[in-house]
Amino acid sequence: MPRLVVVCGLPGVGKSTTAARVADRLGAALLRTDAVRKEIRPEPRYDRVESRRVYSRVLDEAHGHLAAGREVVLDGTFQNERQREWARDLADDVDCGFELVRVVCDESVAVERIADRDLDGELSDASLGTYHELMTSFDELALPHVRIDNSRSEAATERQVERWCDQLR
Structure with a gap:
């Protein structure tokens, strides 16, 4: 049975790195909201209408993979509980497993990562302002989830991902 994994969290915490790992x-398809957002609008606004279009398209793409029996990892902020519930409902609709992963890190680490981004080479346009805005508006996770702390070394994060993925098998 395929599985849908949602990797969520604030900008700069390492969601994309964790989701890729x-x-x-898992040998899963990786779908990134940042990539879809750039397809929809090269200069994203991060407003409510744009976000709804982005998440709708990502979930539609995920549906195709899941219906074909392929596992999917979604990489996005998923800041609203409603967005996370849409993903869980998709998993229910196609009768597949659902896992939610929240990536976190120390605020100082996230701020440094965002400040150091080469925006020409990054899919994400999230700024420090976006980080601080989302920090205050990010809905608490009501759904069961695993927490990956990406504050330390890449090796430490890799060990957490490895242990968690091994538990899924």
Whole structure:
């Protein structure tokens, strides 16, 4: 049975790195909201209408993969409980497993990562302002989830991902 894994969290915490590691370990398709957002609008506004379009398209793409029996990892902020519930409902609709991963890190680490981004080479346009805005508006996770702390070394994060993925098998 395929599985849908949602990797969520604030900008700069390492969601994309973590999601890529999870997708690689599971042999899953990786769908990034940042990539879809850039397809929809090269200069994203991060407003409510745009976000709804982005998440709708990502979930539609995920549906196709899941219906074909392929596992999927979604990489996005998923700041609203409603967005996370849409993903869980998709998993229910196609009768597949559902996992939610929240990536966190120390605020100082996230701020430094965002400040150091080469925006020409990054899919994400999230700024420090976006980080601080989302920090205050990010809905608490009501759904069961695993927490990956990406504050330390890449190796430490990789060990957490490895242990968690091994538990899924």
